[in-house]
Amino acid sequence: MTTSPTSDQQNSGRRSGITGKQKKRISWALQSFLILIAIIIMLTPIVWIFMAAFKTHVDVYQLKLFFTPTLENFGLVFDAPYYLGDKLLNSTIVAFVTVVFAIPIATMAAYSFSRFELRGETAMLVIILATQFVPAVVIILPFFVMFRDIGLLDTRLGLILVNLAIVMPFAIWMIKGFIDGIPMETEEAAMVDGSSRIQVIRNIVLPMAAPGLLTAGIFCFIIAWNEFLFALILTNKDAVTLPIGLALFKAEEGDLWNLLSAAGIIIMLPMFVLALIIRKYFVQGMTMGAVR
Amino acid sequence: MAEVTLKNLTKRWGDFIGVDNQSLEIHDKEFLVLLGPSGCGKTTTMRMIAGLEDPTDGEIRIGDRVVNDDLPRDRDVAMVFQNYGLYPHMTIFDNIAYPLRVRGTPKNEIEPRVRKAAEQVELTEFLHRKPKALSGGQRQRVALARAIVRTPKVFLMDEPLSNLDAKLRVTMRAELKHLSRALKITTIYVTHDQIEAMTLADRVAVMKNGIIQQLGTPDEIYNDPANLFVAGFIGSPAMNLINGSVQDGHFVTTGGTKLVRVAAPDSPSVVLGVRADDMRVAEEGEGDLDVRIYAFENTGEATLLTVQWGKQRVIAKGDRHLRKDQDDIVSVSLDSDHLYLFDPETGDRIKR
Ligand SMILES: Nc1ncnc2c1ncn2[C@@H]1O[C@H](COP(=O)(O)OP(=O)(O)O)[C@@H](O)[C@H]1O
Ligand SMILES: [Mg+2]
Secondary structure, three states: OOOEEEEHHHHHHHHHOOHHHHHHHHHHHHHHHHHHHHHHHHHHHHHHHHHOOOOOOOHHHHOOOOOOOOHHHHHHHOOOOHHHHHHHHHHHHHHHHHHHHHHHHHHHHHHHHOOOOOOOOOHHHHHHHHHHOHHHHHHHHHHHHHHHHHOOOOOOOHHHHHHHHHHHHHHHHHHHHHHHHHHHHHHHHHHHHHOOHHHHHHHHHHHHHHHHHHHHHHHHHHHHOOHHHHHHHHHHOOOOHHHHHHHHHOHHHHOOHHHHHHHHHHHHHHHHHHHHHHEEEEHHHHHHOOOO | OOEEEEEEEEEEEEEEEEEEEEEEEEEEEEEEEEEOOOOOOOHHHHHHHHHOOOOOOEEEEEOOEEEEOOOOOHOOOEEEEEOOOOOOOHHHHHHHHHHHHHOOOOOOHHHHHHHHHHOOOOOHHOOOOOOHHOOHHHHHHHHHHHHHOOOEEEEEEEEOOOOOOHHHHHHHHHHHHHHHHOOOOOOEEEEEOOHHHHHOOOOOEEOOOOOEEEEHHHHHHHHOOEEEHHHHHHOOOOOEEEEEEEEEEEEEOOOOOEEEEOOOEEEEEEEEEEEEEHHHEEEEOOOOOEEEEEEEEEEOOOEEEEEEOOEEEEEEEEEOOOOOOOOOOOEEEEEEHHEEEEEOOOOOEOOO
């Protein structure tokens, strides 16, 4: 045997007509093509909304790519009769307060699950997780009746309570994952060094879990911000949130697509910002781990 | 003044016994090493002393105080963990300062004390870094500095060198020894490495299956092992253990070869222990017993001859200039002053 493996490869490549390099290129092209299709499928509606939001009432029904953009839609949605500002305020307050309560409570629960041997721990964790799988429509009627009886219908407080119930299981599981990643040894070192349990949590656990808490908080905010079904049934005037507010633009003269799109953008904008933040901290939170 | 006294200390998990009814007195300023194979209960013992594990039974005393019900922070101990347990979100300075801060040391004292501790372990140039940006050996030093920044009653160290590479381990071992001599604080040190135990300890407690097999100075442990386990565990290469019997005051191998005079009553079954160092190697016919070489190893500072002795293999240490080959015949002699006899049933030493 005098031929080296490389020249062998080249020979066989020439014979079959496709070299290894060409194969790589083809597979790369195929991958790019598939990704491109996925991107188009996902982005088309969003691009459409973005354009519609800046079109006039007349332009919106035409699939024109070039038009004179206008900002008047963003003005109209905040005016009578839509008053989107009120809904924006409701959504902001509900989502924000939900997070402010959910994260500390979930952190305490997650720490206990992670670090102490609790009686019935597995059962509790499973039950908490199982609540996530109950379809909202199933429990919405009891909620409606309860809220009607205690006067929580169409209130922000009512929505906050509902959203807390929705995000808590998720938050507990997610934060527990982050706390599990903190080595026990680090906490024990802090205890021997002279910390009480509370000091361990404040000085060691919370700073180390911070990226995780932030990530969980943002996820909870997004869930609460986008929550639709409960807000639809449990509010009608005072506590209406943005997703429900969209229905306002279904008028007698037809769907006001340009206004709907402007409102849609107002809903989406914070999500884009938060997604960017998550991307940064999620990775950081995942790789934080132990330092040996 | 801080002795540590363990009285009938026991730790059980269900049916499993981690530490079995052990008593131990560690003197003030003593460096005591808990030595034993993995899983023998060393860490558990240490964690009970630190207050990180509740004893099932028994009493722990630090100084004059029974500390069983004290929280870790009230026991006034400092601990170096196997994986160091550093605080990754704090700088090295803050890591070392943490025990001071959390115990309310006046602000103006913190900086000089942190600097002094950092100097003692040669870390001063890294104080502003995070642990992530340090090498294994440097992290190890941070853990040490964090322990010595206070003056605790007791130091607890759980295999502090086991995560370092072999070369660094030797350097750090010497540094640790130097530091401990300078600080003069009661220290309990856990390791499975007998060289660490021999070199660092004032006294060694050899453990197996949750039970202390022997407590003594490194000399005693090495030269006067209490039983088969200690004899086999201490020393490298391990002590040769040869089965046989005692007849007419002589040790006779299972093969029937009458070997050396031993000062022991006749017995049908004994184990003879002899260290490689205590065997003399001579040319064929010039010693007690001619044997064939199974393997010849030259370590540089000595030669190791594994020889076939009936059905058993035995290691003898030869002069570093000795040159032999596999299947050569040499003659070995035993030094009757350095022989150990054990009861194969109980493992106990048979003393003359
Ligand atoms: N929390 C626990 N539950 C049950 N068994 C344990 C626990 N911690 C340690 N053990 C067992 O106790 C024995 C002694 O452990 P340890 O003290 O860590 O040994 P080592 O001497 O290697 O430090 C081991 O067999 C270990 O598996
Ligand atoms: Mg251990």
